[in-house]
Amino acid sequence: xxxxxxxxxxxxxxxxxxxxxxxxxxxxTPTPQNERRRYRIATELVHSEHRDQYGASSMPVYQSATFxxxxxxxxxEYDYTRSGNPTRTQLxxxxxxxxxxxxxxxVSTGMSALDVVTRVLKPGDEVVTGDDLxxxxxxxxxxxxxxxxxxxxxxxxxxxxxxxKALNSKTAMALLETPxxxxxxxxxxxxxxxxxxxxxxxxxxxxxxTMMSPLFQAPLELGADVSYESGTKYLSGHHDxxxxxIACNAPALAQKFYHIINSTGCGLAPQDSSILLRxxxxxxxxxxxxxASAQLVAEYLHNHGFLVRYPGLKSHPQYDLHWSQxxxxxxxxxxxxxxxxxxxxIVGACKLWAISVSFGSVNSLISMPCRMSxxxxxxxxxxxxxxxxxxIRLCVGIEDVEDLMEDLEQALVGAGAVKVxxxxxxxxxxxxxxxxxxxxxxxxxGVGN
Numbered sequence: 108x109x110x111x112x113x114x115x116x117x118x119x120x121x122x123x124x125x126x127x128x129x130x131x132x133x134x135x136t137p138t139p140q141n142e143r144r145r146y147r148i149a150t151e152l153v154h155s156e157h158r159d160q161y162g163a164s165s166m167p168v169y170q171s172a173t174f175x176x177x178x179x180x181x182x183x184e185y186d187y188t189r190s191g192n193p194t195r196t197q198l199x200x201x202x203x204x205x206x207x208x209x210x211x212x213x214v215s216t217g218m219s220a221l222d223v224v225t226r227v228l229k230p231g232d233e234v235v236t237g238d239d240l241x242x243x244x245x246x247x248x249x250x251x252x253x254x255x256x257x258x259x260x261x262x263x264x265x266x267x268x269x270x271x272k273a274l275n276s277k278t279a280m281a282l283l284e285t286p287x288x289x290x291x292x293x294x295x296x297x298x299x300x301x302x303x304x305x306x307x308x309x310x311x312x313x314x315x316x317t318m319m320s321p322l323f324q325a326p327l328e329l330g331a332d333v334s335y336e337s338g339t340k341y342l343s344g345h346h347d348x349x350x351x352x353i354a355c356n357a358p359a360l361a362q363k364f365y366h367i368i369n370s371t372g373c374g375l376a377p378q379d380s381s382i383l384l385r386x387x388x389x390x391x392x393x394x395x396x397x398x399a400s401a402q403l404v405a406e407y408l409h410n411h412g413f414l415v416r417y418p419g420l421k422s423h424p425q426y427d428l429h430w431s432q433x434x435x436x437x438x439x440x441x442x443x444x445x446x447x448x449x450x451x452x453i454v455g456a457c458k459l460w461a462i463s464v465s466f467g468s469v470n471s472l473i474s475m476p477c478r479m480s481x482x483x484x485x486x487x488x489x490x491x492x493x494x495x496x497x498x499i500r501l502c503v504g505i506e507d508v509e510d511l512m513e514d515l516e517q518a519l520v521g522a523g524a525v526k527v528x529x530x531x532x533x534x535x536x537x538x539x540x541x542x543x544x545x546x547x548x549x550x551x552x553g554v555g556n
Contacts (some may be wrong), residue, residue, distance in 0.1 A: 149391035210361035213375040218336025220351030234277035264294035274306035291416035293425035300330030311385035340467025343386040397438035454523035466502035
C-alpha cells in the first residue's frame with residue numbers, strides 16, 4: 108500500500124475539506140472556543156505545529172507553482188499554488204489557531220483582504236462605516252460607490268445612536284475600525300454587532316483589527332462575522348513582507364472568500380507566507396515592548412500639554428470601552444500641535460523616528476497622515492470628519508524608549524513646540540507653547556492604564 112504523499116504527511120492525512128482547499132484548520136468539525144488553543148497566546152505564537160516528512164524544525168517553503176498528480180483524474184491535495192500551497196496552508200492553520208476561528212485566509216496585502224471581503228456585496232447594498240478610516244479603505248469604498256452602485260454611509264462609530272440611525276434592512280455590511288487610524292477612536296464592537304444583526308440578520312459585521320492584532324483584541328468573540336488585518340504591520344513586524352489576513356467562522360462565508368481568492372489569484376505567495384510565519388513567533392515580545400514604550404511616550408506628550416490620542420491614557424474618551432474589549436493599548440498614538448508648520452518641523456527634525464507611512468514595525472515611525480497615508484482623502488472631507496491637518500502620528504518601535512523620547516524632545520524644542528526652561532542649572536524642555544500642563548507629575552490626572 109502506497110504511503111502518504113508529502114502534502115498528506117505535512118497536513119496530517121487525507122480528508123481535509125475537499126470543497127475548500129487549502130484547509131486552514133485541522134478538522135471540518137467546529138472546534139469549541141476554549142479548545143482552539145492549548146496554551147496561552149504567547150506560547151501558541153511560537154509553536155507552529157507541522158508534520159514535515161523530514162522532520163524540519165521550520166516549515167519548508169514549497170516554492171513551486173504546480174504539483175504532480177498521481178493519475179489523470181488528479182485529486183491531490185494541491186495542484187496549483189494559486190489554489191493552494193502547503194506553506195500558505197500552514198500559515199493559515201497557525202493563524203486560525205491564534206485568532207481562535209474556524210477559517211483563516213492569507214492574501215497578498217491588507218487591502219486585498221478588504222477587497223475579498225467587499226466582493227460579496229451586490230449593487231444596491233448599503234455599507235455603514237466610520238468617519239475616520241484608513242486612506243486605502245476610504246479609496247476602495249469610493250470606488251465601490253462609483254462603479255458598483257454600493258451605498259456607503261460614514262458615521263461616527265463611537266456614537267451608537269448615530270450607527271443605529273444609519274442601519275436598515277438594506278445594510279449588508281457594517282465595516283468597523285477600532286481603534287481608528289489616526290484619530291484613535293474606539294467603537295463598541297459587541298453593541299454594534301448586535302444592533303446590525305437586528306437591523307438585518309444577514310448583515311456582515313467586519314472589523315479591521317490591524318491596530319490591535321489577535322494579541323490584544325478578538326473581534327469574532329465580540330460578535331463580528333469577519334476580522335481582517337494587514338499582516339504587513341504587527342503580524343510581520345519588520346516591514347519586509349506585504350500580507351493580509353481574513354478570519355471567519357461561517358463555512359458558507361469561508362467558501363465565498365476562498366472562491367474569490369482562487370479566482371482572483373490574490374493568495375499569499377509561499378516565500379511571503381514563510382516570512383509571515385517567522386514574524387508571528389515574536390509578535391508577543393515585540394508588542395509588549397512597543398506598547399510599554401508607547402505608554403511612556405503618550406504620557407510624556409500629555410504632560411507637555413499636547414492633545415494626545417492613545418487608549419492607554421485615562422483622558423481618552425473611550426478609555427473604559429477600549430479596555431472592556433481589548434487587553435492592550437497598541438503602539439500607535441497621535442497628537443496635535445495647533446500649527447501645521449510646527450508639526451512639519453517636528454517631523455522633519457526627528458532623527459530616530461523615521462518618516463514613513465504604515466506602522467507595526469520594530470523601528471519607530473513618524474508621519475503627518477494628512478500629507479501621507481490619508482492624502483487620498485480630500486481636504487474638505489478630512490475637515491468634515493475632524494481630521495486636523497496638524498495631526499502627527501507616532502508608531503512606536505522597540506528601540507530604547509529613553510532614546511526615542513530624547514529624540515522627540517529635541518525635535519519639539521527645535522520646532523518651537525515647547526519652551527525651554529532651566530531646572531537646577533540644567534536645560535530641559537518645559538511646557539508646550541499653550542502652557543497647558545507641567546512637565547512632571549508623579550500621577551497626573553488622565554495618565555496611566
